[in-house]
Amino acid sequence: MTAFSLEPAQLAWCAELRALAAERLHPLADKSEPGHVNRALVAELGSLGLLGRLFTSGALDLCLMRESLAYACTEAETALALQGLGAHPVHAYGTEAQRARWLPRVTAGTAIAAFALSEPGAGSDAAALELRAEADASRGGRSSDPSQGGRSSDPSQGGRFADTPSLTVAPDGPARWRLTGEKCWISNAPEADFYTVFARTTPDAGARGVTAFLVPADRPGLTGRGLDMLSPHPIGALDFDAVPVTAGDVLGEVDRGFRVAMGTLNLFRPSVGAFAVGMAQAALDATLAHTAGRDAFGAKLRDLQAVSHQVAEMALRTEAARLMVHAAASAYDADAPDVPRRSAMAKLLATETAQYVVDTAVQLHGARALQRGHLLEHLYREVRAPRIYEGASEVQRGIIAKELYARQEAR
Template identity: 45%
Template structure:
């Protein structure tokens, strides 16, 4: 049983504790068939929507997204099943721009994504620009009252199964970050095609998307022309701490598995847990988990209190939590011996799941740059 003492920390309110208890009960009946990743994600989105859990992925008109609820949900789901966490998270990230900046007609999509009737995607990364969003080259050319999108996006989560994408393209109001805009693009829009499905070490629905003369009405733009970079960063401000929360869930599961293994495995005539070296590993794992949790929920709490930007706090939370989880899971694999790399064991799956979190939504090295710039700029 994972440690639940963090629920009593002052970062969380009674409503968050009630949510955690209810979600734990819901997850007790969770059964995910990983044989078909696309089908599993569709089923998970539908189930999460039916259970009411996706309501937290977007805010109502005039309301704020509760980042602590997002983090708590991701942590619990990740501890139970990585694909369940992915399905939840992408509904929020995919529609984050609409939730924060969308018009009334655009917000109609939120009813569908929050109910689990439509799957969302967030199309930001390009083949030639990953974490450096300002180098995006995909274009959105104005033609009368329409925009024409041309270019490619890659490593797009839910690519190939989403009904709607938030897409960022260069509209040319200025150089670099100043010339990007955001668009809401239904998946069946002519000119949008799935160019390639991408397979990774922990199966998730990913794709490279191609936009070839993809025409959109002017009303498809989210926010104003040239606001795309600001919109993208605002969305990441909300969802970056939740990546740390997912890593935290993976790490907690790894510690649980390691504790069970060390208590039940005999070595030299005694439980593995009697060895001081093993106890040292377990202590390090518990320490890193608590430190990560403090950073994650500090960032979420700050945003929920009304901080306009939490760039520094979010970067710290994502960086430390994902790197710490990698170390925790690696120790859990080591403590399992040969079974740690054997397919079918939880720690083997966790080892594959955690690696991508140190890359997406801003790689670890990029987070260090973000933190350093904040400190140098006097924000630290």
Template identity: 60%
Template structure:
């Protein structure tokens, strides 16, 4: 399998994205309190046409395989996420969360659902959330217990709790996964599109280390109908996994972007900072650390884009390659950011410093969308297929 390399026009697009992020997006960061939804930033992502890359315009009913005909390529998604993350992780995360929340709708939504919600989600006028995780169903997502019980009037009532939900409780619409059958595990789970103004739905924010918006959402008899269902009854878990699988390599791209930002800052600091009679970079231990940071970052980038290209081709080993990319890139980013903090010393721990921000941001991707341990288990299983 050849190593994937970006084409010259893709490099140019990446540079353009970084310029846009610096000029138009970075000034809007911090418009909301930490852990709360930054609507001005989301709206600007929409005005720049970037949200439309992850939330394509309404199209006819999706194909029987559930793949939306206008889905953005995984490689382009990775370029987008890495480029934004090099400049502003807040903008990158806002874009990614919108794509994740709208993912099931893009893949399997009905024509009326898509016509109603995709335009405002693409413009940034509305915000979506992907509501899968529960207090006792995180990595083991198939263990979810939120129920959708028939009420005898042709509707279902949602009861239960979702937690660690990105963009909650401020999202305008939720893609919710609920148990509708008696079958255990992944069977009997159905997806619903639930507007935030439905009676019985309430939420509260969570105060987390990671600075992006996360919350808990309570469902107390929230009514849903067949018109709210996304995809077939009982097909919700497969839809959730397809959505997560599509985004998994791009989580690695987000991590590579953070690693790149930390590396850039460290190269500048080691060149400018004088210690022991010369630039810090002349210290062998510092030079070797920079070399290790750069090598691991480049290796992670190669794995990410190779996995993304495999996804776009539909290669049979996509699951293994995506898991490897997500695993290695997120672990690498943790190492690179930690090393950058060490090289900078106490200044990097000051509130508001780039590395202080990255140090808090970089930890979560090793857990969400499949923790490091889950990726290793998946890789091992794929090796024996």
């Protein structure tokens, strides 16, 4: 199989996923409370076996899932993607004990995962993160402040944390570090059941001094609050007040957590592009139907050259983005050496394309597309964020240029 064509079985699976998304997942998504985790929707993704495929399929299958779900139900696509993003580090870098504890629950849709990398001062520049993992004062697990204990979040913000009594020992053994600082713009926060958290274990070491930790949400000192964002899915901030973590909470190796982050993002960046392609295709199909049936200036809209050429451009860009996404995913599955560049290209082209296609679709539909509840009004709100998260478009351009110059210098 090449990166530029799909097998009949893959095409049939995509059609099945679109039907499932429309018939079984969309009704559950309609019952969502904006800004909160839809646990019923996540559980249904688990019962359909889709969450399990996050850990048994390759990058191309992940892209096919995300595009197909996004076409009919962006909420279901996002719920699936966030489970994968938060739990992939556990699957790929976790210990047997970590995997046994969390992955079956993630697969079943009964545990909510989150990926906690971004901070108020470290978004695009992820290596600048400041959440501190400081050595526990006694190395025996006793807090240097015996009054230290958990704090509850404001229940009006949807936090799931409860008041926690003062602990002298972290839940999974003696504390080795205490996490202090803040994470921000974290999807599924503050309602996730566990977080993949990236913290600085070695000061002033840039990307080399970061460690990844698996942090259950009930750890003392961990609190959170929801943020009122344009996106309909939950996004929040997390506060770490001397949160205890142990050697058994490390994902991968100490001071090598940036590899965990980048390894996860290299897998998920093409699939963010697939999400974007699914939205672009939905907007294109809606535009085809609208322009074929709408009368204006004595003809159908599609008969106006200015309109038909715009529709052709929408289709051209959508298909080009789809092919690049498939090529990047296939490169990842083949363990190709240029995965970072291809992943960045796919994410960049697809998300910028989706923004263009959805915006053009709104323009061709007119005011009706901005009415609350219209498909394009929904897509218009959804399509903006992918150009920022998991590396903004400007970051992707930087990655692409860096990889190109490195290859040129190696010749």
